[in-house]
Amino acid sequence: MEEETINIRFRHSAGDLGPFPFSEATSVQALKDKVFAEWPKDGFWAKEPPAQSGDVRLILSGKFLDSAKQLKEYKRDMGEIKPDTIVTMLVHVRAQPAPTKPPPGAPPPQKQEQKGCGCTIC
Numbered sequence: 001m002e003e004e005t006i007n008i009r010f011r012h013s014a015g016d017l018g019p020f021p022f023s024e025a026t027s028v029q030a031l032k033d034k035v036f037a038e039w040p041k042d043g044f045w046a047k048e049p050p051a052q053s054g055d056v057r058l059i060l061s062g063k064f065l066d067s068a069k070q071l072k073e074y075k076r077d078m079g080e081i082k083p084d085t086i087v088t089m090l091v092h093v094r095a096q097p098a099p100t101k102p103p104p105g106a107p108p109p110q111k112q113e114q115k116g117c118g119c120t121i122c
Contacts, residue, residue, distance in 0.1 A: 003023045003024050003025055004023070004024045004081060005021045005022070005023060005024075006021070006022055006023075006024055006071055006078070006081060006085075006087055007019040007020070007021050007022075007085065007086045007087065008020055008021075008022055008031065008086070008087050008088075008089055009086050009087070009088045009089070010031075010035050010058075010088075010089055010090075010091045011088050011089070011090050011091060012045070012090075012091040012093075013044075013048075014040075014043065014044035014045045014047070014048070015043075015044065015045065017035060017038050017039075017040075017091075018038075019086045020034060020038075022034075022071060023071075024070065024071045024072040024075065025070055025071070025072065026070060026071050027067070027068070027069070027070055027071075028058060028065045028066060028067045028068070028069050028070070028071070028074075029053070029067040029068070031058060031065075031071075031089070032053045032054070032056040032058060032067065033053045035050075035053070035056050035058075035091060036050055036052065036053035036056055037053075048093050049093070050093045050094070055093055055094045056091060056092075056093060056094075057091070057092040057093070057094060058089045058090070058091060058092075059089060059090040059091075059092060060074055060077050060078070060087070060089050060090075061077040061078075063077070064092075065089070
């Protein structure tokens with residue numbers, strides 16, 4: 001049996017990427033890698049760039065997709081696929097933790113002494 005090609009568009013608040021053709025055997029991780037590689041470096045896209053492909057989360061039918069699965073495992077959520085069908089997946093970028101650098105000239109942080117008692121249960 002011949003593998004089906006699925007055209008996928010990636011939708012982000014900054015705009016759309018694609019559509020791009022993928023075989024149904026393509027992994028969700030490969031989709032994330034494609035989004036990361038195609039991420040525009042200017043405009044609204046530059047405000048929220050992923051640091052790595054692992055920061056990209058894909059959503060289809062209200063569910064986050066599992067990186068280890070293949071597209072064919074989500075065909076039920078895509079509806080009927082015809083040759084001209086474009087499946088839209090939402091893109092969410094995990095927020096990067098804000099760096100906690102002290103301002104220049106500030107004294108280094110000191111360990112605060114714990115007051116009272118503390119218990120550790122192993």
